[in-house]
Structure formats: C-alpha cells, structure tokens
Amino acid sequence: MSATVDISGLAQRRLALLGNPNCGKTALFNRLTGSQQKVGNYAGVTVELKRGLMKTAAGRSVTVIDLPGTYSLNAGSQDEAVACGVVLGHSLSERAPDLTAVVVDATRLRRGLRLVAALRRLQVPMVVLLNMMDRVRAQGRSVDAAQLARTLGVPVVEATGIRPEGTDALRQLLDDDTLWHQPHPASQTPLSVESQTRADDAQAQAWLAAAGLDQPMKEHAWSRRLDAWLLQPLVGTVVLLALLFLVFQAVFAWAEWPMGLIEDATAATGEWIAATLPEGLLRSLLVDGIVAGVGGVLVFLPQILILFFFILVLEESGYLPRAALLLDRLMHAIGLSGRAFIPLLSSFACAIPGIMAARTISDRHTRWTTVFIAPLMTCSARLPVYALLIGAFIPARKVGGLNLQGLVLFGLYALGILSAVAVAWVAKQWGRARGQAGPLMMELPDYHWPRAKDIAIGLWQRALIFLRNVGGIILALTVILWALSSFPVAPPGYSGSAIAYSLAGRIGHALAVLFEPIGFNWQIAVALIPGLAAREVVVSALGTVYALSQTGDEVGTALAPMIAADWSLATGLSLLIWFVFAPQCLATLAVVRKESGGWVLPVSMAAFLFGLAYAAAFITYRLAAALGWA
Amino acid sequence: MDNDTLQLIAVLAIVVAAAGYLLRRAWRRQQGRGPACGNCNACQGKSG
Amino acid sequence: MTPSSTLNQVPLLQWHRIAAQGAGHPRLQELGFLPLENVRVLQRSWLPGGALVVQVGDAVFGLRPDEAAQVPVQGPVQ
Numbered sequence: 001m002s003a004t005v006d007i008s009g010l011a012q013r014r015l016a017l018l019g020n021p022n023c024g025k026t027a028l029f030n031r032l033t034g035s036q037q038k039v040g041n042y043a044g045v046t047v048e049l050k051r052g053l054m055k056t057a058a059g060r061s062v063t064v065i066d067l068p069g070t071y072s073l074n075a076g077s078q079d080e081a082v083a084c085g086v087v088l089g090h091s092l093s094e095r096a097p098d099l100t101a102v103v104v105d106a107t108r109l110r111r112g113l114r115l116v117a118a119l120r121r122l123q124v125p126m127v128v129l130l131n132m133m134d135r136v137r138a139q140g141r142s143v144d145a146a147q148l149a150r151t152l153g154v155p156v157v158e159a160t161g162i163r164p165e166g167t168d169a170l171r172q173l174l175d176d177d178t179l180w181h182q183p184h185p186a187s188q189t190p191l192s193v194e195s196q197t198r199a200d201d202a203q204a205q206a207w208l209a210a211a212g213l214d215q216p217m218k219e220h221a222w223s224r225r226l227d228a229w230l231l232q233p234l235v236g237t238v239v240l241l242a243l244l245f246l247v248f249q250a251v252f253a254w255a256e257w258p259m260g261l262i263e264d265a266t267a268a269t270g271e272w273i274a275a276t277l278p279e280g281l282l283r284s285l286l287v288d289g290i291v292a293g294v295g296g297v298l299v300f301l302p303q304i305l306i307l308f309f310f311i312l313v314l315e316e317s318g319y320l321p322r323a324a325l326l327l328d329r330l331m332h333a334i335g336l337s338g339r340a341f342i343p344l345l346s347s348f349a350c351a352i353p354g355i356m357a358a359r360t361i362s363d364r365h366t367r368w369t370t371v372f373i374a375p376l377m378t379c380s381a382r383l384p385v386y387a388l389l390i391g392a393f394i395p396a397r398k399v400g401g402l403n404l405q406g407l408v409l410f411g412l413y414a415l416g417i418l419s420a421v422a423v424a425w426v427a428k429q430w431g432r433a434r435g436q437a438g439p440l441m442m443e444l445p446d447y448h449w450p451r452a453k454d455i456a457i458g459l460w461q462r463a464l465i466f467l468r469n470v471g472g473i474i475l476a477l478t479v480i481l482w483a484l485s486s487f488p489v490a491p492p493g494y495s496g497s498a499i500a501y502s503l504a505g506r507i508g509h510a511l512a513v514l515f516e517p518i519g520f521n522w523q524i525a526v527a528l529i530p531g532l533a534a535r536e537v538v539v540s541a542l543g544t545v546y547a548l549s550q551t552g553d554e555v556g557t558a559l560a561p562m563i564a565a566d567w568s569l570a571t572g573l574s575l576l577i578w579f580v581f582a583p584q585c586l587a588t589l590a591v592v593r594k595e596s597g598g599w600v601l602p603v604s605m606a607a608f609l610f611g612l613a614y615a616a617a618f619i620t621y622r623l624a625a626a627l628g629w630a
Numbered sequence: 631m632d633n634d635t636l637q638l639i640a641v642l643a644i645v646v647a648a649a650g651y652l653l654r655r656a657w658r659r660q661q662g663r664g665p666a667c668g669n670c671n672a673c674q675g676k677s678g
Numbered sequence: 679m680t681p682s683s684t685l686n687q688v689p690l691l692q693w694h695r696i697a698a699q700g701a702g703h704p705r706l707q708e709l710g711f712l713p714l715e716n717v718r719v720l721q722r723s724w725l726p727g728g729a730l731v732v733q734v735g736d737a738v739f740g741l742r743p744d745e746a747a748q749v750p751v752q753g754p755v756q
Contacts, residue, residue, distance in 0.1 A: 071708070110712050110735065139736075198698055201713040216693075216716045217736040224720060231740075233725050282637035285644060325729050325740040338729075338740075440729060441709060442740040473655065479648035483641075590659055 012063040013180055014095065015054075018083060018119075019103030020111055021069030024131040027161025028103060029066040032170070041093075047082045049093060057171040065097060071111070072200070073118045074193050087124055088185055098180050100126040101170070103159070106136045106143050109213060110204055116152065117203035118196070125182035128152060129159040129170060143213065151211045155179070220446040227322065227444070236326045247310045248413070249406040251303050251383075252390075258302035263558060266295035281486070288547035289482030294475055296543030296559050297536045300384035301466055305459055307380060311349060312458045316450030320345065321442045328440050334421055335428030337361075337438035340370045344420070347377035348413075351588045355595060363438045369427045371592060372605060373420035375584035378413050381535035385579050386412055388539050392564040393572035415580050419612070469534065477530040478540045485526070485548050499548045508545075518578070518614060519571040519621035519630070523549070534585050570624030577620040581613035685717060685732060686746035693718045694751040696734075702748035710734050711749055719746075 019025040030037075033052025040049045050066035067086055068079035075081040082091070089096030102119060104112030119126050130145055149156035157173050160166030173179070191199070208214045230236050270291040277283040314320055320342060328338025340361060347354035354374045361367040378386075390405050397404045481504060490501035499505045508526035515525050527541035543559045546566075563572070583589075583606040592602040624630060688694055693716055701711040711717070711734050720738065721731035729740045 107736070108710065110715055111710065114712070197700075198713070201698065201700075205714040214716070216733065219720070219733065219738075223738070227721060227731060231721060231723070231729075231731065233723060233728065278633055280634055280637040281641045285641050321740065325731075328729055328740075328742070329725065329727065332742075439703070439705060439745060440740060440742045441705060441745060442729075443709070444731065444738040444740055446738075472651070476648040476651045479645055480652065483645045587659075 012053075012061055013099070013174075014063045014065065014097040015174070016065045016067055016087060016097035016100045017103060018067050018087060018100055018115065019069060019131075020071055020105065020108070020115065023069070023103050023105040023108070023112065024161055025066065025069065025103045028129070028131065028159055028167065029064060029161070031161040031164070031167050033064055047078055055171070056174040057168070058175045060175070062174060065094060070115070072115065072197065073122070074197070087119070088122065096184060098125070099174075099182075100124050101129050102126055103129045103131050105132045106130045107132050107139075109143070110208060113204035113207055114200045116154075117200040117207075120152075120154075120203070121196070121199060123183070123185045125179070125184070126154055127170075127173060127179065128154055128156040130156060131158075131160055133158045134160065134162075139217065141217070144211070148207075148211050151207050223318075223444075223446045226447055230319070230322050231325060233326070236322070240323055240326060243314075244413075245402070245406075245410060247307065248410040249403050250310070251306050251387075251409060252403055252406045254306050255302040259299050262295075262299045262301070266291060266299065267558070270295070284486060284548070285479070285482055289478055289544050290475065292547035292559070293478035293482070293540035293544040294470055296388075297384055297470055297474055297540045300387050300536075300539070301463065303387055304380055304383055304466055305463060307383065308349065308459060308462045309455065311345070312455050313450050316448075316454060318445045318447045321444050324442055325440070325444070328442075331424075334425040336366055336369065336424055338440050339438060339442060340366065343370060344374060344377050347374040347379060349380050351375045351377070351379050351584055352591050355588070355591055359595070361438055365427075366438045368596070368601070369424050371595065371601070372427070373423050375588060375605070375609065376416045376420040376423065376581070378416045378580070379535070379584070379588075381585065382579055384536045384539045386576065388542075388560060388563075389572050389576045389579075392560040393567075393569055393576075412576065412580055415577075419581065469536070473534050474537050474540050477533060477537050478544055481526075481530055481541050482544050482548070485545060499545065504545075517621075518617040519568070519574040519625075520578075520617075521567070521571070523566075524571075524575060532583070532586055534587075535579070535582075568624075569629040570621050571630075573624050573629070574617045574621040578613045578617040581609055581616050583609040583613070682750050682752055684747045685719065685741075685749035685751055686730060686743045688719055688751060688754075690719055690722065693755040694753065695755055697750040697752045699750060701750075703745065706745070706748060709739065710737055716755065717749065717751060 017025050017029055029050065029052065032054040036053040038051050040051070041047070047068050052064045052066070054062050054064050056062060065086065067083040070077075070080040070083045072080065073084040073087070075084050085091035086094045087097065087100055100119060102112065102116050104116065116126070116128060128148070130143060130148075133143065136143055145156045145158055155173055155176075157169040158166075159170050205214070230239055270287050273286050273291065274283060277286070314323075324338040324341040326338075327341050331338050331340060340358070343354045343357035343361075345354075351374045354377070355371050358367050358370045358374070361370060386409060390408055394405050394408050399407060484504035484507075485499050485502045487502055500509070504526050505522070507529075508522035511525035511529075512520070512522035515521075520528075523542065523545045526545055527538045530541050531538035539559070542563065546559060546562045550562075589602040589606060592605060593599060596602070621630075682697055685694075696711060696713055696715045696717055698713050700713040701707050715735050717732060717734045719730055719732050723729055727743060729742055730746050732739055732741055732746065
C-alpha cells in the first residue's frame with residue numbers, strides 16, 4: 001500500500017526528533033527533510049516549530065517534527081515545556097507524534113541516556129539515533145548500537161546529518177510497521193521532579209554499566225605530561241613568555257627576505273610606469289599614489305602572515321586554554337575571568353571577532369570591560385605601522401642575543417596589554433563590585449599536532465583578507481588622498497613643494513598646530529585622517545604624501561629611509577606610542593555601536609583612547625626630547 | 631585632445647570611482663550590513 | 679555510604695562518582711558533571727586558589743577551586 005504525499009499531516013505517520021541541545025539534531029532534520037520544511041511557532045510562545053516531510057527507504061512519507069533541544073522533560077524552560085508537551089500529547093499546537101526519535105550524541109552518552117530514561121519512564125514509543133559516531137571512532141573507541149539496543153530495549157541505529165547515507169539506517173528502520181503501532185503514553189501518578197530525575201540518572205547509569213560503557217576514556221598520556229609542566233605556575237609562565245618572545249623575533253627575522261622581494265617588485269613597477277608614461281597627472285596618480293601608497297602596505301604581508309601562523313598553531317595545538325588557565329588568577333585580580341583571554345587574544349588579529357566573541361560572556365560588567373579593552377590588544381592592522389616605524393628608527397642590532405627590533409615590537413604589544421590590564425582594573429573598582437568575574441570552567445582538549453593543511457588554509461584566508469583590504473579600502477583611500485594632495489595644482493614658480501599648496505597640505509598644516517606638542521609634523525597629521533578608516537592606511541598615506549613631496553626623479557625610494565631622514569627619533573617614538581593607544585578604526589566602532597545598541601559606548605571609547613594616545617605620545621615626545629633625541 | 635587633458639580625464643575617472651566605492655561602503659554600513667573586514671567566518675564562528 | 683565531600687577536596691587521581699543530587703551550577707551540568715558520572719582530579723595548582731584540572735567522563739576541564747566545590751562526590755571508586 002503506497003502512501004499518498006499528504007502535506008496537511010492528517011493521514012501521515014508522525015515522527016518527532018528530540019535531543020539535547022547541540023547534538024546535531026538540526027543537521028539530521030535538514031538531511032531527512034531537505035527542502036520540504038516549514039517553520040512556524042508554537043501557540044503562545046516564541047519557540048520555533050519546524051515540520052518537514054521525509055521518505056522512508058520504501059518510499060513512504062513521514063511527517064517529521066523537529067522539537068527544541070532539551071536536557072530533560074522537566075519543563076524547566078520554555079523549550080523544555082514545549083518539547084515535553086508535544087511528546088506527551090499535551091500540546092495545543094501539535095498532535096502527539098506516533099514515534100519519537102531521540103538523537104543522542106555518542107560522545108555524550110550519559111546525558112542523552114538520561115533523556116531516553118525519562119521517555120522510557122513515561123512509556124513514550126521511541127527509537128534512539130546515535131549521532132557523532134565518527135567522532136567516537138576518531139577517538140579509537142566504538143559504541144555497539146546493536147548491544148545498546150538490547151540493553152535499552154528499543155531500536156538503536158547510527159545516524160548522521162553530515163553525509164547523505166547517514167540517514168539510510170533510520171529510513172530503513174521506519175519501514176518496520178511494528179514501531180508505529182505502539183500504545184501511546186498513559187498518564188502516570190506524578191513523582192516529584194527530584195525523584196524523577198534521580199530515577200532517570202540511576203537508569204542511565206544502569207544502562208551504561210550493562211553496556212560496558214561506564215569506563216571513562218584513559219587519559220591522554222602526552223597531554224597529562226605536558227600539562228604537568230605547562231600548567232605549573234612558574235614553568236608555565238616562563239614557557240608562555242618564551243613563546244611570545246619567539247613569535248615577535250620571528251616576525252622580523254623570518255620576514256626579511258620576502259619583504260625584500262616585494263619591495264623590489266614595487267620599485268620596479270614604479271620605475272617602469274614612470275618610464276612608460278609621459279609626465280603628468282596620471283603618472284603621478286599611478287606612481288606616487290597607487291604604487292607608493294599601496295605598495296607601502298603590501299610589503300608587510302609576510303610579517304602579518306608570520307604572526308598569524310603562530311596564532312593559528314597555538315589555537316590548533318590546544319595550547320590556548322592552558323594559557324587562559326595560567327592567566328586566570330591574574331585576570332581574576334583585575335575583574336576578568338581567564339575565559340576572557342581567548343576573545344582578547346582574537347583581538348591580536350582584529351578587534352571585531354574578539355568583540356563579538358565577548359557575547360559568550362554572561363556577566364554584563366565583564367563583557368563590556370572586555371569589549372572596551374579589546375582594541376588595546378594590538379590588532380594586526382597596527383603591525384604595518386609598527387613595522388614601518390621600527391624599521392626606520394630602531395637599529396637592527398642584537399641586544400643580549402635577541403634582535404632589538406623584535407624586542408621593541410614585543411614591548412609595544414606588552415604595553416598594549418598592560419594598559420588593557422590597567423583599564424580593566426580601574427573598571428573593576430568603579431563598577432558595582434559584584435565579586436563574580438564570570439566562571440572559568442575551561443575545557444582542556446588534548447594536545448595535538450596542528451594539521452598543516454588547516455594552518456595553510458587559515459593563512460591563505462588571512463592573506464586574501466589582507467589583499468582584499470589593500471585592493472579595496474586602502475586603494476580607494478590612497479587615491480582620494482592623492483587627489484586631495486595634488487589639487488589644487490600649485491602654480492609654476494611656487495616656492496614650496498607642490499603638495500603644501502594642495503587641499504590636503506593645507507589641512508595638514510592646520511592640524512599640525514594641534515599635534516605639534518607631541519612632535520607630529522603636518523605629513524603625519526594628514527596621514528592620520530584616512531587612518532581612521534583603517535590603520536594600515538597610515539602607511540600608504542605616508543607613502544603617497546612623501547612621494548609627492550619629493551622633487552626630481554627619485555622614484556621608488558622606499559618610505560622608511562625617507563621618514564628616518566625627515567623625522568627625529570623622538571617623533572618616531574611618539575608616533576609608535578600613539579598607535580598603541582590610538583582610537584580604533586571606524587569598522588570596530590561600528591561593531592561596538594551595533595553590539596551595545598547605542599552611541600554612548602563607542603563614542604566614549606574613541607574619546608577615551610584619543611585622550612590616552614595624546615597623553616602617552618606627549619610624555620614620550622617630551623621624554624625623548626629631554627634625552628636629546630628631538 | 632592633448633596628453634594633459636587625457637591624463638586629467640583618466641585621473642578624474644579613477645578618483646570618482648574611488649570616491650564612489652567609499653560612499654557605497656559607508657552607505658552599506660549605515661544600512662547595517664557587516665563591517666568590511668572581509669572575513670565573515672571569523673565572527674560567525676565565535677558568536678554566542 | 680562514605681561521608682560526602684566535594685571535588686576540590688578529594689585526593690589526586692582517585693576516581694569518584696558525582697553524588698546523586700548533581701552539581702550545583704547549571705552550567706557544570708551542561709558541561710557533563712552529571713549525577714553518578716565518573717570524576718577525578720588530575721592536577722592541582724601549586725598556588726593556593728589556583729585552578730584544578732579535572733577529568734569528568736571523557737572530557738578534561740580547568741576549574742577554579744570554588745567551582746569544583748560545587749560538585750558533590752561520593753566515595754572512591756575502585
């Protein structure tokens with residue numbers, strides 16, 4: 001007897017999908033129903049109702065209802081109440097299903113079995129679907145579905161939503177007519193919630209013991225050995241610091257050769273264009289604007305990739321949660337949890353994912369403190385600026401066996417972190433002292449060698465992002481800046497350099513008054529404005545401004561020697577320190593506005609950081625001047 | 631058209647294109663589209 | 679039934695079971711600190727107040743001492 005396809009759901013067999021949150025139920029539902037889904041609402045609540053149509057192996061249609069993820073049937077939350085209601089036939093929105101499929105994450109068996117025990121106690125007709133079996137096998141273990149079925153007394157099959165054939169076993173199972181004609185749950189004398197839970201726990205325990213699954217996995221020997229040292233407060237901290245040192249040394253030492261290549265290519269391009277095109281505006285735009293500007297930023301790609309390489313390796317190896325654990329006591333002292341370390345570390349790349357990752361922090365005060373200090377943890381866009389200035393002003397010497405430039409870079413990052421710590425500490429004193437800095441409860445996955453393929457993909461993605469930025473906003477801003485720096489055109493016979501006559505030049509000179517106390521000249525003032533949109537643009541802006549300031553045929557001279565010749569050491573240092581604190585780019589401010597739902601936080605952040613940057617640059621410049629470096 | 635005018639036109643075209651790009655970006659952000667960091671993965675992987 | 683204690687008090691590397699009433703903090707339950715589950719402390723910090731490393735079922739977690747104190751356990755499992 002073939003069933004007709006009946007979307008109204010009246011004559012169909014009805015299957016409900018139940019399971020813990022994050023057990024892969026949704027992927028399974030999607031795999032079963034494909035595009036035949038409808039989403040609605042349960043009456044009176046904001047819980048989603050998803051219904052779809054699937055075909056069994058024999059081709060019969062079955063209505064599938066995806067219930068909200070729940071840990072138990074105790075109706076503690078709205079989700080649980082809805083799921084419980086539907087399964088027991090109390091729901092107003094949905095008739096009781098004929099069969100319930102409990103999706104159990106095989107790596108979290110006990111938790112799933114508690115739910116199965118509850119259904120069993122309530123005599124709900126069910127089958128059990130074992131999900132995530134691929135993960136279990138990857139751990140070198142196995143769960144015998146057949147044996148589990150004998151222990152539980154209900155059918156158990158493997159299922160997974162990530163492969164097409166993953167639902168085959170279920171589709172076959174559903175052709176078994178005996179499953180569909182079981183008695184519906186009878187009403188029972190209610191036990192107290194506590195007794196119910198204890199009964200379910202005991203039942204799950206009994207099943208696990210009977211199936212021989214009560215033994216926890218043996219410890220991962222290497223992880224324990226490494227943790228014995230890496231989590232030891234003294235050794236662990238030393239290792240952490242040593243790792244950080246290594247990273248910053250590598251950023252300079254390893255990048256030299258590829259950077260040289262890019263510089264040569266840029267210079268050659270500029271020379272070729274200059275030789276090919278007759279003199280004029282177009283040539284100036286291409287050579288002084290685009291090549292000098294964009295090329296100036298492009299050259300830092302190797303350093304960014306090296307930094308990211310280390311971040312990725314640390315992430316993939318499983319080391320980061322250990323660092324979070326080590327730092328927890330310290331962070332707790334300033335009012336944060338060690339958990340906040342990982343969003344903050346993301347800020348090393350870009351503050352935006354870090355700010356959004358802070359959503360997982362439940363405590364309001366901790367969350368907004370984390371968001372506030374995220375921009376102080378150096379974002380990767382600062383790196384070209386740092387690298388340019390360090391390259392120009394810090395000699396490439398060795399100090400005590402360590403590369404001085406790498407040391408200074410490390411010092412800048414350390415300064416950013418220390419200031420973040422200081423701000424967090426102040427915030428803790430100010431805020432309503434809740435005492436709760438948010439829980440730690442940090443999972444420590446086993447250490448494993450990072451997979452080269454994953455690292456390569458991560459680096460490739462990073463490179464693409466960087467190139468997209470360069471080819472997009474940086475290029476556009478550089479063109480605009482060039483235009484502002486070239487028009488109005490200086491009349492012939494003008495005594496100063498042409499750029500001083502232009503609109504940008506005039507703005508720069510006007511702003512220079514504001515920045516004079518901290519040692520910034522007008523070129524820097526001009527470059528800071530487009531730098532608000534993206535920090536790297538400061539480098540390209542300086543490249544363009546200085547290229548336009550040159551007279552004669554010195555095309556393709558690299559930027560670093562030019563500024564080294566033009567600025568004093570004090571100015572260079574002052575600008576470096578400015579960038580440690582400078583307000584973050586507009587994109588970050590926009591995200592903060594969106595996340596906080598108002599203007600107060602982003603505006604106060606920008607104002608605060610501007611003031612901090614100015615003060616720090618001021619102190620640096622005056623100190624350096626006093627030392628005779630001005 | 632002489633060389634200078636030709637160059638001027640080319641330059642203006644490029645500048646206008648750049649300005650248009652920036653304006654469009656700013657307008658998109660006003661509308662609430664994501665920040666142009668170009669990496670939707672980074673944030674989606676980490677939210678809530 | 680041996681007198682009950684909490685996870686931060688038990689000896690190192692000795693398996694215990696979580697007591698029937700379960701962990702105090704709901705998030706701990708979500709992470710897998712379920713009643714009757716096997717649990718043990720793998721590592722303690724040398725510093726007072728430092729985090730512990732515990733294994734619950736198959737997963738390993740770092741917990742603060744006050745968090746571990748919310749996990750009641752019953753006698754050692756042989």
